[in-house]
Amino acid sequence: MLHVDLDQFIAAVEVLRRPELAGLPVVVGGRGDPTERGVVSTASYEARAFGLRSGMPLRTAARKCPEAVFLAVDKAAYDAASARVMDVLRSFDVPVEVLGWDEAFLAVPADEHGDPAIPAERIRAAVLAGTGLHCSVGIGDNKLQAKIATDFGKPRGVYRISSATWFEEIGGRPTEALWGIGRKTAQRLAELGLHTVADLAGADTRMLADRLGPTMGPWYRRLGRGVDSSPVDATPYVARGHGRETTFQQDLADWDLVADAVRDLAAQVGRDLAAEGRAAVRVGLKVRYAPFETRSRSRTLPVPTTEADDLAAAALDLLAGLDRSRSVRLVGVRAEMAPPGPPAT
DNA sequence: TCTGGGGTCCTAGGACCC
DNA sequence: TCTGGGGTCCTAGGACCC
Numbered sequence: 400m401l402h403v404d405l406d407q408f409i410a411a412v413e414v415l416r417r418p419e420l421a422g423l424p425v426v427v428g429g430r431g432d433p434t435e436r437g438v439v440s441t442a443s444y445e446a447r448a449f450g451l452r453s454g455m456p457l458r459t460a461a462r463k464c465p466e467a468v469f470l471a472v473d474k475a476a477y478d479a480a481s482a483r484v485m486d487v488l489r490s491f492d493v494p495v496e497v498l499g500w501d502e503a504f505l506a507v508p509a510d511e512h513g514d515p516a517i518p519a520e521r522i523r524a525a526v527l528a529g530t531g532l533h534c535s536v537g538i539g540d541n542k543l544q545a546k547i548a549t550d551f552g553k554p555r556g557v558y559r560i561s562s563a564t565w566f567e568e569i570g571g572r573p574t575e576a577l578w579g580i581g582r583k584t585a586q587r588l589a590e591l592g593l594h595t596v597a598d599l600a601g602a603d604t605r606m607l608a609d610r611l612g613p614t615m616g617p618w619y620r621r622l623g624r625g626v627d628s629s630p631v632d633a634t635p636y637v638a639r640g641h642g643r644e645t646t647f648q649q650d651l652a653d654w655d656l657v658a659d660a661v662r663d664l665a666a667q668v669g670r671d672l673a674a675e676g677r678a679a680v681r682v683g684l685k686v687r688y689a690p691f692e693t694r695s696r697s698r699t700l701p702v703p704t705t706e707a708d709d710l711a712a713a714a715l716d717l718l719a720g721l722d723r724s725r726s727v728r729l730v731g732v733r734a735e736m737a738p739p740g741p742p743a744t
Numbered sequence: 745t746c747t748g749g750g751g752t753c754c755t756a757g758g759a760c761c762c
Numbered sequence: 763t764c765t766g767g768g769g770t771c772c773t774a775g776g777a778c779c780c
Binding site for chain 2 (some may be wrong): 458
């Protein structure tokens, strides 16, 4: 099993088309204006040396590294670059499961080639030759191990973790190093005295089920042990839903303007659905009040619709149920779709 | 750290039905 | 009917990932 992850993908795509940026601290995020509300999508390695990280507010990034080059997010460029990368990966004629723009699993059997590092290096070379982009490759006995191994190989490297080396490699790491455990869950685990991956692996299954739920508890324990039986799923991605949201540069006290934004967002979602020829079965509205308090409302439609006007009407109706005395920081509209397929008779 | 935008999945309570 | 239990749908919120 191999996991491929492009190195600083978004920043690398920008440097590829603007070679004069090579070697400079480059930050891609928002509209590229570090005085605006927005966060860092990707920082180049040179920018990371200043402490810049994905998810950091652009204003903070500019304070830490005023000389950085700030660029706007250009989704279309990353879509195109990602498609080229995935084409290279699919040329190896093994099942490929795509995760987002810049990651994929390849179901390369661990022992068929003897040394799995050989196909891994061939893939790295092919991606570089075909796209001009560098990547790292993780090798594992399953997806979880391969995914974690990739981080150890970065940048431009290959790294292998197996069931035999799992505990020596990551047994002492914090549980947050695992794919699927974030800050909140790591904190809950720490409250149970479970700090490291090895702690989690050795925890009692029933205790975890009691404290974290009958599904999630035992699943976390399997993560700790490096166990993952999920297959590489090469079936083409089909979205369950589409949403659009926007954070206002200034909080909005005027709810007529909020309603205008909801209409715009509903129209965009309508176009996204139309592009796929899918009907909405459910409409959701998200409102973030200032300073940062989020409410969501949603409704199953009486009948599936492809009409943007129906989406807008439903979203505005949901909006009418919220507290108009408060200022709004963000508003979002999303639609959930019926699974695709032949229309019911 | 004055905290984006696009997604997915899980949980839990209440409604509703048999 | 002072009152069970299971199944399923709907909704809100949370957690996580890229």
